[in-house]
Amino acid sequence: MRIRMATWVKSLQDHIVRTMEQIEAAAPPNEFAPSPAPPTFLRDAWIRPEGGEGSSCVLADGRVFEKAGINVSVVHGKLPPKAQMAMLPDHPSLPEPTGTVPFFATGLSIVIHPRNPHVPTVHLNYRYFEIEDPETGKPKAWWFGGGSDLTPSYLDEADAVHFHKTLKHACDQHDERYWPDFKQQCDRYFTITHRGECRGLGGIFFDDLTTTSPVHAPPDGAQGPSAEKIFEFVKSASAAFLPAYVPIVYKHMNDSWTPEEKRWQQLRRGRYVEFNLVYDRGTKFGLNTPGARIESILMSLPETARWEYMSPLGREGSGTREEKLMEVLKNPRDWV
Amino acid sequence: MRIRMATWVKSLQDHIVRTMEQIEAAAPPNEFAPSPAPPTFLRDAWIRPEGGEGSSCVLADGRVFEKAGINVSVVHGKLPPKAQMAMLPDHPSLPEPTGTVPFFATGLSIVIHPRNPHVPTVHLNYRYFEIEDPETGKPKAWWFGGGSDLTPSYLDEADAVHFHKTLKHACDQHDERYWPDFKQQCDRYFTITHRGECRGLGGIFFDDLTTTSPVHAPPDGAQGPSAEKIFEFVKSASAAFLPAYVPIVYKHMNDSWTPEEKRWQQLRRGRYVEFNLVYDRGTKFGLNTPGARIESILMSLPETARWEYMSPLGREGSGTREEKLMEVLKNPRDWV
Numbered sequence: 185m186r187i188r189m190a191t192w193v194k195s196l197q198d199h200i201v202r203t204m205e206q207i208e209a210a211a212p213p214n215e216f217a218p219s220p221a222p223p224t225f226l227r228d229a230w231i232r233p234e235g236g237e238g239s240s241c242v243l244a245d246g247r248v249f250e251k252a253g254i255n256v257s258v259v260h261g262k263l264p265p266k267a268q269m270a271m272l273p274d275h276p277s278l279p280e281p282t283g284t285v286p287f288f289a290t291g292l293s294i295v296i297h298p299r300n301p302h303v304p305t306v307h308l309n310y311r312y313f314e315i316e317d318p319e320t321g322k323p324k325a326w327w328f329g330g331g332s333d334l335t336p337s338y339l340d341e342a343d344a345v346h347f348h349k350t351l352k353h354a355c356d357q358h359d360e361r362y363w364p365d366f367k368q369q370c371d372r373y374f375t376i377t378h379r380g381e382c383r384g385l386g387g388i389f390f391d392d393l394t395t396t397s398p399v400h401a402p403p404d405g406a407q408g409p410s411a412e413k414i415f416e417f418v419k420s421a422s423a424a425f426l427p428a429y430v431p432i433v434y435k436h437m438n439d440s441w442t443p444e445e446k447r448w449q450q451l452r453r454g455r456y457v458e459f460n461l462v463y464d465r466g467t468k469f470g471l472n473t474p475g476a477r478i479e480s481i482l483m484s485l486p487e488t489a490r491w492e493y494m495s496p497l498g499r500e501g502s503g504t505r506e507e508k509l510m511e512v513l514k515n516p517r518d519w520v
Numbered sequence: 521m522r523i524r525m526a527t528w529v530k531s532l533q534d535h536i537v538r539t540m541e542q543i544e545a546a547a548p549p550n551e552f553a554p555s556p557a558p559p560t561f562l563r564d565a566w567i568r569p570e571g572g573e574g575s576s577c578v579l580a581d582g583r584v585f586e587k588a589g590i591n592v593s594v595v596h597g598k599l600p601p602k603a604q605m606a607m608l609p610d611h612p613s614l615p616e617p618t619g620t621v622p623f624f625a626t627g628l629s630i631v632i633h634p635r636n637p638h639v640p641t642v643h644l645n646y647r648y649f650e651i652e653d654p655e656t657g658k659p660k661a662w663w664f665g666g667g668s669d670l671t672p673s674y675l676d677e678a679d680a681v682h683f684h685k686t687l688k689h690a691c692d693q694h695d696e697r698y699w700p701d702f703k704q705q706c707d708r709y710f711t712i713t714h715r716g717e718c719r720g721l722g723g724i725f726f727d728d729l730t731t732t733s734p735v736h737a738p739p740d741g742a743q744g745p746s747a748e749k750i751f752e753f754v755k756s757a758s759a760a761f762l763p764a765y766v767p768i769v770y771k772h773m774n775d776s777w778t779p780e781e782k783r784w785q786q787l788r789r790g791r792y793v794e795f796n797l798v799y800d801r802g803t804k805f806g807l808n809t810p811g812a813r814i815e816s817i818l819m820s821l822p823e824t825a826r827w828e829y830m831s832p833l834g835r836e837g838s839g840t841r842e843e844k845l846m847e848v849l850k851n852p853r854d855w856v
Contacts, residue, residue, distance in 0.1 A: 240829075377807075450824070478714055493580055
């Protein structure tokens with residue numbers, strides 16, 4: 185499973201990077217990227233001295249994308265009991281730690297911040313984690329986690345429906361209990377608690393998905409699906425990323441925008457920063473890991489962001505399109 | 521003491537707001553504030569339903585200042601044992617909580633982010649906290665905390681020396697042990713741990729300052745200074761803010777700047793956001809307090825900020841002025 189998941193995320197990374205480069209090539213040169221040659225991703229491979237490797241693909245000066253990061257990592261090593269303890273709250277399937285154990289982790293992580301305020305930001309993460317029994321060499325515990333969610337500055341209901349429907353379709357092929365559960369987990373996870381609002385329009389999110397996860401409980405029988413079956417689901421869900429997002433980009437990438445709309449996008453970017461630095465599990469874990477590659481962890485932040493004191497934009501009762509978005513962020517909707 | 525400290529911070533707030541407005545009036549209208557009338561602070565008074573009041577003075581569209589917040593709060597109420605427990609790690613002088621106790625807190629908090637990359641950002645906070653013995657009505661525990669620190673985008677050594685010297689002078693008048701201790705506490709507190717760098721050039725920082733604080737230990741005798749004496753020090757230190765900062769503003773406010781210098785300032789602003797959202801004690805406390813006034817807490821964030829992946833600016837070995845600043849942020853210097 186290790187090798188197959190790593191192979192899958194690498195090929196998916198390659199595919200998505202190429203697709204984003206095609207989108208860049210489909211846009212004419214502009215003030216952000218005046219060169220006639222279409223912008224391409226910077227491909228940055230790295231080796232982890234403690235074991236493993238990764239590759240960061242970053243686009244920073246795009247015509248369409250302000251900042252896009254598409255990262256793969258494949259790491260392995262030793263996990264001390266303390267690190268296992270720290271994982272317990274989010275991973276009830278993890279056995280009580282008795283000593284240092286070998287671990288393996290691989291995943292794909294994407295954040296794309298477009299220039300145009302009418303093109304939504306998107307985020308994706310899929311990962312596989314395994315702890316090995318040091319005596320038998322077999323997996324002692326394993327799980328998949330991940331999901332994908334959409335963060336627009338302006339609400340286009342058709343886009344929201346399309347994004348959610350595409351993900352639901354990918355879920356339903358495997359287990360009809362997945363989508364309602366993972367949609368709800370997504371809305372809960374991406375909440376900016378101190379603001380009482382969601383970061384975006386949601387999508388799907390799950391963690392600790394393994395044979396014995398609650399979502400796999402009977403009526404389907406006492407036996408949950410095999411790792412194989414769950415991997416098939418993860419492949420469908422992650423493969424749904426491009427069909428869920430790309431049509432939205434093409435639909436809006438040539439929309440014109442005003443400085444006011446840009447200002448609102450920058451304020452929404454500020455909220456994105458608040459969520460990622462204050463709440464995001466992966467970011468917090470990364471910042472607390474000595475020797476972690478800070479540049480890769482904080483690649484998820486937008487290139488530019490803005491904070492205004494008591495901003496009038498989006499205020500309740502203003503009757504504006506900004507308020508319309510806020511309304512949905514405060515009360516997550518069922519889009520399907 | 522309660523009333524005198526509250527009176528002091530209110531009058532200091534008033535004085536500092538007026539001074540900043542004079543600086544705005546001394547600058548000609550520009551692209552940021554094209555109106556011929558000089559920008560003034562928005563004065564926003566608020567009442568805390570649970571007890572207390574405050575006043576936020578904010579300037580958002582200045583000629584000189586991008587965003588300036590000068591806030592006073594005077595709050596009182598009941599502190600449950602859980603909240604007291606949460607304070608214990610940072611306040612060893614607090615007695616073990618036995619039940620809910622009345623508390624009182626007042627303070628002044630300032631963050632000023634200028635437009636010009638050659639004018640440093642500055643931060644100030646001074647506060648007084650008291651827990652009352654519910655039976656006698658007398659203070660059961662009390663302390664002062666606070667400090668002031670400078671965050672430039674470009675290093676001007678003369679500015680750094682002036683700022684630190686002014687604060688040292690204010691400290692030395694009261695106790696020669698203050699400055700070396702509070703300078704060191706400041707460098708330690710304002711560290712962006714995940715970057716291995718300080719937020720700025722430091723200044724002074726102290727917390728839990730009371731009669732029995734370690735800095736007041738013998739040789740001065742077993743008896744520490746009275747609340748009165750410590751209050752005198754707090755007044756001197758906070759009154760040193762304007763003489764420490766204002767000359768630096770006047771010196772640089774008419775410096776010309778390039779887009780590259782602005783870009784570097786925006787990247788430094790990004791670091792400011794990282795420190796405040798990930799580490800700052802007051803911000804974290806505020807974000808975790810249900811019903812807290814988020815707009816006032818996050819007023820400390822700059823209006824605009826920037827993150828680049830693997831930015832070439834300030835890189836080691838580049839021999840640039842940006843690198844020169846980084847060198848000092850990585851290795852705090854003794855400026856006096």
